[in-house]
Amino acid sequence: MTRKWTLGISVAAISTVAAILSARLLFAMPGATPQASQASAQAYELNDSHFHLTNYVQEGTNIHDFLKIMGSRVGRVALFGIPLQQMWDKGNTGDFAPTYYLQSDAPLYYYSFTDAFIAMAYRSLTPAERARFDPMITGFNPADMYAADHIRRVLLTFPGVFSGIGEFTIHKEFVSSKIPGKTASLLDPALDRILDFTAETGLVAILHNDIDMPFPKPGQEPWIVPQFRDLVRRHPQAVVIWAHAGVGRIVHPVKDQLAMMERGLANPQAKNFYVDVSWIELAKYIVATPESTGAMADLINRYPDRFLFGTDEVAPADQASYLKIVEVYQPLFARLTPEAKQKLLKGNYERLFDEARRKVRAWEAAHVK
Numbered sequence: 121m122t123r124k125w126t127l128g129i130s131v132a133a134i135s136t137v138a139a140i141l142s143a144r145l146l147f148a149m150p151g152a153t154p155q156a157s158q159a160s161a162q163a164y165e166l167n168d169s170h171f172h173l174t175n176y177v178q179e180g181t182n183i184h185d186f187l188k189i190m191g192s193r194v195g196r197v198a199l200f201g202i203p204l205q206q207m208w209d210k211g212n213t214g215d216f217a218p219t220y221y222l223q224s225d226a227p228l229y230y231y232s233f234t235d236a237f238i239a240m241a242y243r244s245l246t247p248a249e250r251a252r253f254d255p256m257i258t259g260f261n262p263a264d265m266y267a268a269d270h271i272r273r274v275l276l277t278f279p280g281v282f283s284g285i286g287e288f289t290i291h292k293e294f295v296s297s298k299i300p301g302k303t304a305s306l307l308d309p310a311l312d313r314i315l316d317f318t319a320e321t322g323l324v325a326i327l328h329n330d331i332d333m334p335f336p337k338p339g340q341e342p343w344i345v346p347q348f349r350d351l352v353r354r355h356p357q358a359v360v361i362w363a364h365a366g367v368g369r370i371v372h373p374v375k376d377q378l379a380m381m382e383r384g385l386a387n388p389q390a391k392n393f394y395v396d397v398s399w400i401e402l403a404k405y406i407v408a409t410p411e412s413t414g415a416m417a418d419l420i421n422r423y424p425d426r427f428l429f430g431t432d433e434v435a436p437a438d439q440a441s442y443l444k445i446v447e448v449y450q451p452l453f454a455r456l457t458p459e460a461k462q463k464l465l466k467g468n469y470e471r472l473f474d475e476a477r478r479k480v481r482a483w484e485a486a487h488v489k
């Protein structure tokens with residue numbers, strides 16, 4: 121028997137109405153479906169905050185195949201291509217067709233069609249499948265004052281699709297110097313315009329920015345550090361995820377990198393600053409020794425809301441190659457508190473990207489004619 125309130129409405133009736141209302145709300149949000157809530161409730165191991173569907177020649181995994189590769193292990197994925205195309209210059213590599221930036225001296229160029237490609241791949245999915253992806257805009261030149269206009273145009277052309285921008289790059293070993301024309305810079309007002317626009321719309325930004333130049337001489341000033349710090353401080357309303365903490369194949373952590381990261385995380389002017397723990401190249405520094413693993417784990421345990429796990433895999437062919445990085449990071453995961461591990465692997469992704477979906481859909485509703 122149901123309990124009667126003094127107004128004569130049964131608790132059962134109220135909960136039925138509440139269920140209908142919440143289902144309506146769920147349906148009213150593009151990108152969110154009942155399946156989406158089931159997806160987050162299911163026992164997926166992780167969400168992937170950093171994934172490239174296509175490679176440096178804009179080829180990759182069919183998104184329907186990729187869903188099978190995610191399988192029952194990965195719940196949601198921040199989905200992007202690569203903004204740069206490696207040119208095949210026959211005068212340079214002859215008949216060898218390079219697919220990676222390290223395979224040729226020929227230049228890279230910005231390939232804006234990647235955004236349409238990602239949007240169309242996403243739109244080829246069912247609503248339930250779409251709920252597992254957060255597509256990102258990458259096809260802009262961050263040294264161009266018009267870059268923010270490109271991002272805006274993509275939102276207006278493909279409403280209901282994108283949750284963020286990136287991974288886009290300012291400083292990256294080997295890559296930055298292969299792009300002809302004006303060099304991207306943290307000091308560039310074009311970048312400020314981009315982050316102003318992400319703050320306005322709620323788009324999450326995943327930014328690759330090496331923390332230092334390759335092979336610095338002993339004592340060489342790490343001039344990127346203060347520039348990066350000032351950029352984040354200038355944009356307290358923009359959500360910035362720092363891709364793999366700014367290290368790479370040969371760019372090593374700077375001296376006292378963890379202390380520097382902690383200063384950034386503790387800064388009240390940088391509350392929207394996050395770090396993604398992704399890429400095999402970052403893992404090699406973190407799990408190098410028990411001491412390095414422990415130091416990183418301590419930092420994540422102290423700031424559990426500020427780190428996201430990502431694979432940084434490019435166009436994987438199967439689940440084993442896609443998720444081998446999860447094994448590499450096990451020593452780190454083992455030293456996290458249960459709360460920090462849950463947030464790193466799933467919770468922070470859901471919080472940031474759910475918020476981005478909500479804000480960007482509202483911005484689109486107000487601007488798409």
Ligand SMILES: [Zn+2]
Pocket residue numbers: 170172287432
């Ligand atoms: Zn990446």
